Amino acid sequence: MTNREIKLSIVVAVYNLEEYLPRCLDSLVKQTLEEIEILCVDDGSTDNAPQIIEEYGKHYPNKIKVFHKENGGEFTTRNYGLERATGEYVTFVDTDDYVEPNWAEKLYIAAKENDADLAVCGFERIDLNTNQVVATNMTHFGNAVKEITNQDDFMLFINPAPWNKVYRREKIKDLRFLPFRGFNDTMFLASCFIKMKKIAFVPDVLYHYYLRYDSQIHTVNYQDVENLKKYLLEVKKLYVASNEYETMKEILDTFTFLHLGTSVMYRVSYDSSVDMKKMLKDTIKYLDDNFEGWRKSSFLKLGYSLKKGFHHIALWGVSLFYKWGIPIVYIKIYRFLVDRLKIDIKW
Numbered sequence: 389m390t391n392r393e394i395k396l397s398i399v400v401a402v403y404n405l406e407e408y409l410p411r412c413l414d415s416l417v418k419q420t421l422e423e424i425e426i427l428c429v430d431d432g433s434t435d436n437a438p439q440i441i442e443e444y445g446k447h448y449p450n451k452i453k454v455f456h457k458e459n460g461g462e463f464t465t466r467n468y469g470l471e472r473a474t475g476e477y478v479t480f481v482d483t484d485d486y487v488e489p490n491w492a493e494k495l496y497i498a499a500k501e502n503d504a505d506l507a508v509c510g511f512e513r514i515d516l517n518t519n520q521v522v523a524t525n526m527t528h529f530g531n532a533v534k535e536i537t538n539q540d541d542f543m544l545f546i547n548p549a550p551w552n553k554v555y556r557r558e559k560i561k562d563l564r565f566l567p568f569r570g571f572n573d574t575m576f577l578a579s580c581f582i583k584m585k586k587i588a589f590v591p592d593v594l595y596h597y598y599l600r601y602d603s604q605i606h607t608v609n610y611q612d613v614e615n616l617k618k619y620l621l622e623v624k625k626l627y628v629a630s631n632e633y634e635t636m637k638e639i640l641d642t643f644t645f646l647h648l649g650t651s652v653m654y655r656v657s658y659d660s661s662v663d664m665k666k667m668l669k670d671t672i673k674y675l676d677d678n679f680e681g682w683r684k685s686s687f688l689k690l691g692y693s694l695k696k697g698f699h700h701i702a703l704w705g706v707s708l709f710y711k712w713g714i715p716i717v718y719i720k721i722y723r724f725l726v727d728r729l730k731i732d733i734k735w
Contacts, residue, residue, distance in 0.1 A: 395421060395423040395476050396423070396475045396478070397424070397477070397479070398478075398492070399466055399481070400416070400428045400483060401429060401469070401482065402430045402431060402465070403430070403432070403437070403459070403462070403465070403483075406433075406435045406437045408598075412481065412485060413426075413452075414486075415486040415491075416487065418489050419493065425452075425453060426451050427453050427455065428444070429466075430455065432460075438456060453472075455469075461567075462565075462569075463568070466480055466572075477499060477507075477555060478554070479492075479555065482551055482597070484600060485551065485595065485597050485598055487594060487596070488594045491509065494509065494594060495507045495508075495553070495554040504586045505555070505559045505586055506553055506556070506588070507589070508529070508587060509553075509589075509591075509593075510526045510527035510594065511551075511552045511593060511595035512595075512597065513525065515598075522599060526547050526552060526589075527592075529542075529589035531590070531591060533588045533589070534587050535585060536584055538636055538639055541642060541687040543581055544639070544643050546587075548578075550577075552595045552597075559584055560583060563576065563583065566619045568615040568619060569612065570615075571612070571615075571616045571647075574647050575622075575623055578640065581636065582632040609661075609662070610662050613667070613671075616652060638686065640679065641679040641680070642681070642687045644678075648671060649671060649675065649682075649710060650706050653668060653671060653719060668719070671715075672715070675710075683711065705718075706718050
C-alpha cells in the first residue's frame, strides 16, 4: 500500500492495559474501510502490551505499524504517531476502548463527501466495572454539516475527545498535543478551530468509551488547573499569531468559560485539599484578565439561549452565578445532581 492510497491513519497510544488491548486491536483490524494504517505507539509499557502489538504487527503487516518509545506520557505518544501518519485523514484511539466495524468508513465517507476537515460520530460511555452504558453522547447533531464561524457556537458543545473524530491531516499536521495532563484534548480541539472550515456529523454510536475511575481524566488537582490556565494562554497566542483572534475572540472566550468555569471547576471540587472559594475567585479574575469577552458574550445571553435549548440555558444560568460572584452555588447544585440524583451531565 502506497502512502497516497491510505485514507485514514489510526494512532493507537499504547501504555499497559494488556487485558483490554486485544479487544481494541481486533476492532481496528476488522474495519470495513480497507485503506487504513494502524500506528501502535508503545509508550514504555511495563506489562505485556509491547509483545501484544508486536504479534498483531506480524499477523497484519499490511495494516499495523509498531513503534516503541521511552515513556513520556499520552501527549508525546499521540504526537509521535501524528508525526508518522501518512493518511489523508488521521484519528486517535484509546487502547481500553473499541470501535464498531464501520467506525472508520462512516467517518471517512462523511468527511470526504462533504469536503469536511473534521468528522464527528456518536459514542457511548460504559462503566468498566459493570459494563453498563452510562450515557450516549454526540448524537444530537444528526447528519448535519456545519461551517466554523464566529456567528455559531456549536463548536463549544463538541466533546473534545479525539477518538470519535477524523481530522484532515493536512490541516492539523503542524499542531501538537500540549505537554500537560488531563486537558490535552480540549486544547487540541480549540486549536483545530482556526485550521478548519467545515465539520460533518455522524449520529451513529460508533465508538465505545470505557470509564476507568482511576484514569487521570477523573482526578483533577490544583496544579492541573494551573497548567490548564497556562496552556489556554498558549492557544490564545496561536489564535493571535494566525490572525484569527479578533474574528474568533467571542468563541474562544466563551469556550474558555465553558471548559474552565464549568467542567474543570466541578471536577477539581472533588479534591479536598483545594480551597474552592479561593479557586473560584481566582478563576473569575483569570477569565476577566485574559478572556474578558465571556461577560458580554452573545452566546451567554438569555434570548440566544432560549432559542438554542437546554444546554445553552444551563450555561447561561452558570454564567449568572459567576457574574454574581457566587459560582460556589453552581458547584453545589452540579454535585447534588451528579452525586445524589445520579444524573450524568455533560456539557
